[in-house]
Amino acid sequence: MILPPGAHVVSLGLELFAAELARVGVPVVGLDWRPPAGGDTRLAALLGRLEERRDAIERANGRALSQLVDGTARLIDCRPAREALELADRTVLHAGPPIAWERMCPPMRAAVLCAIRYEGWAANDDAAGDLVARGAVRLEPCHHHRAVGPMTGIITASMPVFVVENRAFATRGHATINEGLGKVLRFGATDDSVIARLRWLATEAGPLLGAGLREAGGIELVPLMAQALRMGDEMHQRNVAASSLLARALMPGIARVGGRHHAVARLAEFVAGNDQFFLNVAMAAGKALADPANGVTDSTLVTTMARNGTEFGIRVSGLGHRWFTAPVNMVEGLYFAGYGPDDANPDMGDSAIVETIGLGGLAMGAAPAVARFVGAGGMASALAATAEMREIALGEHPHFRIPTLDDRGSPVGIDVRLVVETGITPLINTGIAGRTPGIGQVGAGVVRASLGSFTAALVALAG
């Protein structure tokens, strides 16, 4: 005998050979094979070079993957960014890879100016713009400060941020409190109601959340997220289950410390009225979980995916903190009444950290309720989306398990090589910001990560 007993055959190429083997009862996997990298011979050659180092890469990826999925995430506090991030005054953090003021998209510029007014560094947008133009206010990515921000992703010193601790790897992730829907800073809305809400978050909601969390001794998020996944959330487009679970865990602590009855009531109303309340918490958890996977030499695992409304950027474990960017894609989506694709800003936000840890678009199969955003919609599309993501993922998550997929783990650990080889880019669930500043959210949908970021990273990996 040449083959081991019960041998399976993998057939790639002519489909009839796989069909014939199946007909005679030989177990066979017929590949849906396509030319690697869409037939691009230069990229195929780079993939070939990495293939020569495959053993080292696989070892490194194994390590990076376990550092991505074996972490813990405990929501322990909510404190001003000044304390939690040691964020200096006159610094505005934004979503996505680094970007110069001149190249920022209009909603992000509007949000930056609004944040400067909110902090009182300038009285109006013109004066704020002057500060930025002169370099008197620094613009830096959230990701460079152990933080992540949804959409425009603006964080300044006095804004309260959730603190999530990954005790297994001694990292922390941070994100602001989700402002709710409608006119909000993250979508580039800038009127007085936006600033008023930011002030309430900083002065009342944030401190109360922080005190409640400290009183409760923190809340473990990986089990909570695993449970929410089983309740139909993928934790990007849909967070209603996770928000409810979090509220349940949060409220006793807050009730115990909340001296002023009306403050507790206002916070409870705010949390109860926001189905996406958990999104920012999931993002902070994602940041705390993903950061330890970075910095493993030879690893091709993606540890950051983020967009700034102009560019899509990734960072790769074996390439450290370098960003690889490409123009960002438009979101395919559904629009609120009165808006359409012409009103949409290109994709934006650090929220793709959720996909980076195996949730969001990668876990679409767990969330049939939001599956109408992909393809023809429905359960079949949702399952197909997760199956497709499995092609580019290094593994399946040991904790984030999908009941509609026989309890298989969500695909996790996006591999640059697999993305370039298959041309399948990560599927990201997201909101759509209006392109005109001040409008806010106009819809929601799905967007593909930009392939150019991955090919740029591949060149560096093979170099």
Add this chain to the structure above:
Amino acid sequence: MPVFNFVRRSFYRDSVTLMRVSRDVERVPGVTSVAVMMGTPANRALLAEAGLLADEGAAAAASDLVVAVRADSEAAAVAAREAAERALLARPVVGAASAERPRTLAAALRATPQASLALISVPGPYAAAEARKALARGLHVMLFSDNVPLEAEIELKRLALERGRLLMGPDCGTAIVDGVPLGFANAVPRGRIGLAAASGTGLQEVACVIAREGEGVSQALGVGGRDLSDAVGGIMTLRALELLAADADTEVVCVVGKPPGPAVASRLAAALGRIGKPVVVYVPPLAGTAAAVIQPSSAVHLAHTLEDAGRAAVALARGKTPSSPNFTLADDDVQALVAAALGRIRPSGRYVRGVYAGGTLAYEALALLAERLAGVPVSPAVAGPGHRVIDLGDDAFTVGRPHPMLDARIRREWIEKEGRDPETAALLLDVILGYGTPPDPVGDLLPAIRSAHDDGRVAVIASVCGTDADPTPRAAQVAALRAAGVIVLDSNAQAARLAAAIAARAGAAAR
């Protein structure tokens, strides 16, 4: 009996999963009851009521997993905890309904880690890279693809040897490994004759002869047409011979090769001598080649044709002396066929024209024609005066086009073309059956055959390589050809000999 609690911090599974795990873990020896639960207050109360709560469990949080065990020893309890954790972290068994088609070899192997052989038939420019991946991941490879560069072939075969794997091909049409038919294999019984063959149709012809003679095949390993060149050095042929020598099921070894390079020939001869089992060798006896390097001996029988090789292997397996008749028909019957053909072909007809799908069969036909007729070219050609054989399966015809075994269009064109040529006396064809071929290869050719036979008044002579166990049974294909007036013989060699006999007589008459 003592109770043990184990707490795993920050670990969630739903209650249905946990109940199943609890039930399964109760089978661990020495364990009387198990409850695996999330440490919610309600669950802790349940555990307390059941007498399964210990201090560790009592201190658990709602987000912690508690494994509570009543067991006769701590060792048994620890075993139960380990079994529970294994079950909770194991990958679930996926239902058979999952019909995902992975896009890459890497994804396929993640889903099917027990795969042990890759059948690669992707376009040539991509084939070597896929084969390299498969070998690196520990798979045997059958490389059906053609147009693979020589340097890539050498590199892949060295890699295969290093990894202890087979690299069959490139341009390997057929193999049968442990009874698994790969590519265009025929349905032949398993048996005691092991084959190592350069490429597809030669192996098929020999295997079908063996089946027709009542024996079977242990392994049929394709090594690729260039393997015996000095550049490749016979890497896979020598490896295949080692495997067949060691294979307990193989009693006779049969090598179907291309003419070996001078350096390889001596190594091959030495290897054949070491096998320790009767060996049959067929190498096309082409003019100007060094085929004579391999000398017959008591252990090595040199066959003149593919059919002879198959028959000799069968004879040796049965302890008999091989014989090699020119025809399996009686002489009178052969003469009657020749006379009938001469009676109806047009007066201008004088040449044999072969239109082939199988490369090895085309070369074999040329060699046999050259023994009997003057002016036969040494290799297949598309043009030229006199006799000729065209090999439509050659790389030159298959770039960007399906192989003529899959798509009869190009062969129909050439059959019609040669049929129209007034100098064609005998049209010589191969028909190849087996897994992967279209359901009715003869039916696909018949319109062109009829036009050559009826309108062109040429003698059409064919052989059908296949068995009656093939998806398209041989007998029905033979009958369909005969019904159209085609002379069908048992083998390609016999068909070539008959075509030569007809053309020799027709040519003499024309002069």
